[in-house]
Amino acid sequence: EAQVTQNPRYLITVTGKKLTVTCSQNMNHEYMSWYRQDPGLGLRQIYYSMNVEVTDKGDVPEGYKVSRKEKRNFPLILESPSPNQTSLYFCASSPVNYNEQFFGPGTRLTVL
Amino acid sequence: TQLLEQSPQFLSIQEGENLTVYCNSSSVFSSLQWYRQEPGEGPVLLVTVVTGGEVKKLKRLTFQFGDARKDSSLHITAAQPGDTGLYLCAGETSNYQLIWGAGTKLIIKP
Numbered sequence: 001e002a003q004v005t006q007n008p009r010y011l012i013t014v015t016g017k018k019l020t021v022t023c024s025q026n027m028n029h030e031y032m033s034w035y036r037q038d039p040g041l042g043l044r045q046i047y048y049s050m051n052v053e054v055t056d057k058g059d060v061p062e063g064y065k066v067s068r069k070e071k072r073n074f075p076l077i078l079e080s081p082s083p084n085q086t087s088l089y090f091c092a093s094s095p096v097n098y099n100e101q102f103f104g105p106g107t108r109l110t111v112l
Numbered sequence: 113t114q115l116l117e118q119s120p121q122f123l124s125i126q127e128g129e130n131l132t133v134y135c136n137s138s139s140v141f142s143s144l145q146w147y148r149q150e151p152g153e154g155p156v157l158l159v160t161v162v163t164g165g166e167v168k169k170l171k172r173l174t175f176q177f178g179d180a181r182k183d184s185s186l187h188i189t190a191a192q193p194g195d196t197g198l199y200l201c202a203g204e205t206s207n208y209q210l211i212w213g214a215g216t217k218l219i220i221k222p
Contacts, residue, residue, distance in 0.1 A: 004154075040121070040214060041214060042118075042200065042212050042213060042214035042215050043155075043200065043212045044212075045212075090154050090155075092154070096208075097208055097209065097210065098142075098143075098204040098205075098208045098209065098210055100145065100157045100160065101145075101147075101155070101157070101202075101210070103154025103155050103156070104154055105152070105153055105154055106152070106153070106154055
């Protein structure tokens with residue numbers, strides 16, 4: 001089944017404790033991205049990747065890191081999480097950046 | 113900065129009623145996508161409109177792209193509880209980026 005998977009689905013952590021949210025797609029898509037979704041603000045792009053070893057900042061990259069060492073994986077790293085990073089996070093993939101986006105199920109992160 | 117404004121932000125209606133949600137911008141888009149997001153899930157693409165004036169139908173949902181490709185509407189006829197969700201529009205810009213609207217949260221009451 002073609003899909004984007006994210007782990008964990010739910011995470012409660014404390015300020016400053018490094019964490020990684022994994023994302024994997026099995027559709028051989030070139031393009032992958034991370035979004036955060038907050039009430040009233042819609043989807044805001046954090047980082048995106050056009051291909052392996054190519055990553056770029058989106059609209060709200062501060063406090064986040066990503067890597068794209070393999071085509072299928074695109075982990076999101078929070079080196080020192082803060083409460084303002086409490087949000088619902090989505091990973092998405094697509095054949096190209098402006099085509100249909102295939103979203104993962106989301107990761108709800110709470111930073112205390 | 114290109115913006116996509118969706119209206120209304122929230123809509124709660126009874127089953128069987130009709131409704132229209134809007135996606136507006138002052139910018140021209142190459143295409144426009146509509147997604148539906150159900151609670152606990154990621155958004156799923158419903159339709160992509162490409163040509164100015166284009167109308168696409170998906171069962172009881174009718175999507176229209178404005179003639180000038182700056183706006184789009186989603187009309188639902190005889191809404192059902194299964195239509196409940198967050199509806200998002202996303203526009204493809206001239207430099208091949210996607211711009212997202214903030215969404216319309218729709219609740220259909222039985």
